[in-house]
Amino acid sequence: MKQTTKKEQQTKTLKKVLRYIKKYKIFLILSLLFAIATVASTLYIPVLTGQVIDHILAPGQVEFAVIFRLLCKMGVIIGLTALAQWLMNVCNNKITYEVIQDIRREAFSKIEILPLKFIDGHSHGELVSRVIADVDQFADGLLMGFSQLFTGVITILGTLLFMLSINVKITLVVVLITPISLFVASFIAKRTFSMFMLQSTTRGEQTALINEMIENQKVVQAFSKEKDVLETFDEINGRLEEASLQATFFSSLTNPSTRFVNSLVYTGVGLAGAFSAMKGLLTVGQLSCFLSYANQYTKPFNEISGVVTELQNALACAQRIFHLIEEEPQVPEPENAEILSDVKGNVDLEHVYFSYTPDKKLIEDFNLTIQPGQRVAIVGPTGCGKTTIINLLMRFYDVDQGSIQVEQKDIRNVTRRSLRESYGMVLQETWLKAGTIRENLIMGKPEASEEEIIAAAKAAHAHSFIKRLPQGYDTVIGEEGGSLSTGQKQLLCIARVMLCLPPMLILDEATSSIDTRTEMKIQNAFAKMMQGRTSFIVAHRLSTIQEADIILVMKDGHILEQGSHEQLLAQHGFYYELYNSQFAI
Numbered sequence: 001m002k003q004t005t006k007k008e009q010q011t012k013t014l015k016k017v018l019r020y021i022k023k024y025k026i027f028l029i030l031s032l033l034f035a036i037a038t039v040a041s042t043l044y045i046p047v048l049t050g051q052v053i054d055h056i057l058a059p060g061q062v063e064f065a066v067i068f069r070l071l072c073k074m075g076v077i078i079g080l081t082a083l084a085q086w087l088m089n090v091c092n093n094k095i096t097y098e099v100i101q102d103i104r105r106e107a108f109s110k111i112e113i114l115p116l117k118f119i120d121g122h123s124h125g126e127l128v129s130r131v132i133a134d135v136d137q138f139a140d141g142l143l144m145g146f147s148q149l150f151t152g153v154i155t156i157l158g159t160l161l162f163m164l165s166i167n168v169k170i171t172l173v174v175v176l177i178t179p180i181s182l183f184v185a186s187f188i189a190k191r192t193f194s195m196f197m198l199q200s201t202t203r204g205e206q207t208a209l210i211n212e213m214i215e216n217q218k219v220v221q222a223f224s225k226e227k228d229v230l231e232t233f234d235e236i237n238g239r240l241e242e243a244s245l246q247a248t249f250f251s252s253l254t255n256p257s258t259r260f261v262n263s264l265v266y267t268g269v270g271l272a273g274a275f276s277a278m279k280g281l282l283t284v285g286q287l288s289c290f291l292s293y294a295n296q297y298t299k300p301f302n303e304i305s306g307v308v309t310e311l312q313n314a315l316a317c318a319q320r321i322f323h324l325i326e327e328e329p330q331v332p333e334p335e336n337a338e339i340l341s342d343v344k345g346n347v348d349l350e351h352v353y354f355s356y357t358p359d360k361k362l363i364e365d366f367n368l369t370i371q372p373g374q375r376v377a378i379v380g381p382t383g384c385g386k387t388t389i390i391n392l393l394m395r396f397y398d399v400d401q402g403s404i405q406v407e408q409k410d411i412r413n414v415t416r417r418s419l420r421e422s423y424g425m426v427l428q429e430t431w432l433k434a435g436t437i438r439e440n441l442i443m444g445k446p447e448a449s450e451e452e453i454i455a456a457a458k459a460a461h462a463h464s465f466i467k468r469l470p471q472g473y474d475t476v477i478g479e480e481g482g483s484l485s486t487g488q489k490q491l492l493c494i495a496r497v498m499l500c501l502p503p504m505l506i507l508d509e510a511t512s513s514i515d516t517r518t519e520m521k522i523q524n525a526f527a528k529m530m531q532g533r534t535s536f537i538v539a540h541r542l543s544t545i546q547e548a549d550i551i552l553v554m555k556d557g558h559i560l561e562q563g564s565h566e567q568l569l570a571q572h573g574f575y576y577e578l579y580n581s582q583f584a585i
Contacts, residue, residue: 009319010315013315013318013319013322014315016318016322017099017142017315017318020099020102020103021095021099023098023099023102024094024095024098024099027091027094027095028091028095030087030091031088031091031092031095031146031150032150034084034085034087034088034091035088035150035151035154036154037080037081037084038081038084038085038088038151039151039154039155039158040158041077041078041080041081041084042081042155042296043155043158043159043162043293043296044077045074045077045078045081046162046288046289046292046293046296047162047289048070048073048074048077049074049285049288049289049292050283050285050286050288050289050292051070051285052067052070052071052285053284053285053288054283054284054285054286055067055070088147088150088151089147092143092146092147093143095142095146096139096142096143096146097139099142100135100138100139100142103135103138103321103325104131104135106325107130107131107135107321107324107325108131110324110325110327110329111127111131111324113329113330114327114329114330115328115329115330115331115397116391116396116397117356117397118327123204123205123208123211123212124208124211124212125204125207125208125209125210125211125212126204126205126207126208127324128207128211129203129204129207129208130204130320130321130324131321131324133203133204133207133317134200134204134317134318134320134321135317135321137200137313137314137317138314138317138318138321140310140313140314141310141311141313141314141315141317142314144307144310144311145307145310145311145314148300148307149307151300152300152307153300155296155297155299155300156297156300159293159294159296159297160174160175160297162293163290163293163294163297166282166286166289166290166293167273167276167281167282167286167290169272169276170269170272170273170276170290173265173268173269173272174265174268174269174294174297177261177264177265177268180261180264184257184258184261192247192250192251192312192313195243195246195247195250195251196247196251196312196313196316196317197316197319198243198247199240199243199244199247199313199316200313200316200317200320201320202236202239202240202243203240204320205236206233206236206237206240209229209232209233209236210233213229213233247313251310251312251313262299265294265297266291266294266295269290269291269294270291270294273287273290273291274287331398331412333415333416334412334413337413337414337415338409338413338414338415338418339414339415339418340406340407340409340414340415340418340419340421340422341418342407343406343407343422343503343504344372344407344503345370345371345372345373345374345503345504345533345534346370346371346372346405346406346407346408346534347368347369347370347393347404347405347406347504347534348368348369348370348403348404348405348408349366349367349368349369349392349402349403349404349405350367350402350403350404350405351365351366351367351401351402351403352365352366352367352392352399352401352402352403352404353365353366353399353400353401353402354366354388354392354397354399354400355400356388356397362385362388362556363385363388363389363392363558364558365402366389366402366558366559368552368559370534370550371534372532372534373531373532373533373534374534374535374549374550375530375535375537375547375548375549375550376534376535376536376537376548376549376550376551376552377537377538377539377545377548377550377551377552378536378537378538378539378552378554379538379539379545379551379552379553379554379575379578380553380554380555380560380578381555384554384555384556385554385556386508386538386554387508387538389536389538389554390425390506390508390536390538392404393423393506393536394419394420394423394425394506395411395412395416395419395420398412406419406422421444421502422502422503422504423502423504423505423506424444424497424500424501424502424504424505424506425497425505425506425507425508426490426493426494426497426505426506426507426508427493427508427509428508428509430480430486430489430490430492430493431480431493432477432479432480432484432489432492432493433479434476434477434478434479434482435476435477436471436473436474436475436476436477437466437469437472437473437474437475437477437492438453438473438474440477440492440496441453441456441457441473441492441495441496441499442499443496444496444497444499444500444502445499445500448499452499453473453499454473456495456496456498456499457473457495459495459498459525459528459529460491460492460494460495460498460522460525461491461522461525462488462491462492462494462495465488465491487515491522494522497529498525498529501529501533502533503533503534504533504534504535504536505529505530505533505534505535505536506535506536506538507526507535507536507537507538507539508538509538509539527547545565546565547565548564548565549564550562550563550564551563551564551565551568551575553568553573553574553575553578555574560573560574561573561574561575
């Protein structure tokens with residue numbers, strides 16, 4: 001039953017691959033035609049070689065004129081064979097790399113629309129491994145398949161026809177021994193798929209660890225975890241070594257095994273041909289031709305067995321990438337989804353229920369009504385659901401029950417783009433792409449003028465450090481901000497939002513990495529920016545949210561208290577305890 005399941009998986013994966021190839025069937029047909037031309041001309045060479053031998057009768061009886069014509073003919077055919085083979089390879093490369101381009105494009109497009117739940121639940125390095133390493137392995141197998149499978153099959157059929165035209169009995173010797181070679185190749189190939197699958201999975205695990213360690217090298221060194229990380233890497237590397245050795249060892253058995261069988265074929269042809277030549281049933285030239293065909297007949301079996309092994313690896317890698325491509329995308333927008341416009345800042349959360357995992361409840365029966373221009377601060381201990389509220393407002397996650405409305409419209413019935421364009425968001429975790437400072441600032445407003453960019457940077461107190469950079473606003477920074485400090489990166493993210501000035505703001509620990517003096521200036525800039533805009537402020541430092549119109553005190557996904565700073569202190573409740581714990585002497 002287990003073996004049948006694997007076979008079904010391989011068949012399904014192969015059908016998916018063929019659907020991609022179908023788009024380039026014109027090149028597939030051309031490749032097949034050039035393969036036929038290559039094989040036909042290659043198989044015709046032994047016939048000419050045999051004729052040359054037969055025209056060497058005895059010493060002093062060599063027909064040079066005939067031999068010269070035959071050699072010239074052979075030269076032309078060899079040239080045409082080389083051209084046909086080159087054109088076949090061009091077609092094969094075209095098909096392979098167009099298919100690979102399509103698969104990578106589709107995989108990357110799927111990542112863009114996958115729900116954050118999937119991205120958060122899978123190692124980023126493992127996803128990178130699927131899109132890069134697995135697709136490369138698949139490309140190698142596909143290219144080998146096109147290059148050798150067509151020519152191999154056609155060569156086998158062609159040589160059989162040529163041999164039958166020369167001598168039927170000797171050809172039967174070849175045909176009778178052939179199934180042994182096919183059985184050996186099939187037996188080994190069936191057992192290598194699971195090994196290559198394990199190899200591919202373990203390679204993804206290794207890539208994930210490497211990616212994680214590179215991104216968090218400072219943390220690793222700060223806590224002196226280098227030895228533990230090396231031990232983990234060695235353990236995964238050891239498993240990858242074992243999986244790779246097993247896959248390579250068993251797949252490598254195919255070639256020598258089929259070569260042994262092929263040697264039996266050649267020996268059988270040689271003996272049968274020699275006896276026939278002695279009886280005068282074959283000429284020496286025909287025997288030479290037959291031996292050449294026997295060699296050419298058996299050679300493709302070695303190549304095809306290698307192709308089959310490589311295809312096992314390719315299909316295992318393809319299966320992993322297709323799993324990614326076929327993942328359920330985020331909930332699609334309704335066909336009649338509205339474009340959110342003229343946003344004032346009315347936000348209503350009604351009986352909202354949400355949890356990341358069904359067995360662990362988080363937010364239950366959450367209700368909140370926010371008027372335009374109000375500042376809403378969300379405070380509470382770690383894990384109480386503060387950032388989750390932000391994820392729900394931006395519709396990074398959908399509520400399990402209840403609804404969130406903006407301007408009396410359920411956010412599930414409006415386009416995600418228009419919803420997210422209505423928010424300006426600055427998080428504790430900064431995100432900057434590789435490019436210039438200017439390109440990072442205008443991300444939300446590509447048409448911004450130079451004056452607007454500089455004004456936003458000055459408002460965020462980023463202009464002074466930007467001007468000190470080698471090329472100012474045209475300075476190129478690396479991925480995640482390169483060598484910029486955490487505070488400088490956060491200032492750029494603040495400037496980016498100040499340039500857009502959307503009708504609603506989300507500030508999640510927006511000044512956590514900024515020095516106290518600059519923070520005071522930015523808080524003043526935020527105060528001006530928040531005037532007339534609905535703002536959601538997530539903060540651990542309660543000193544930053546005292547001016548908020550509404551303070552939501554959360555714990556375990558529930559709102560324990562709600563009110564202004566003075567009202568909450570007067571209640572002597574949970575907020576009062578939080579506040580005094582931060583400012584107690």
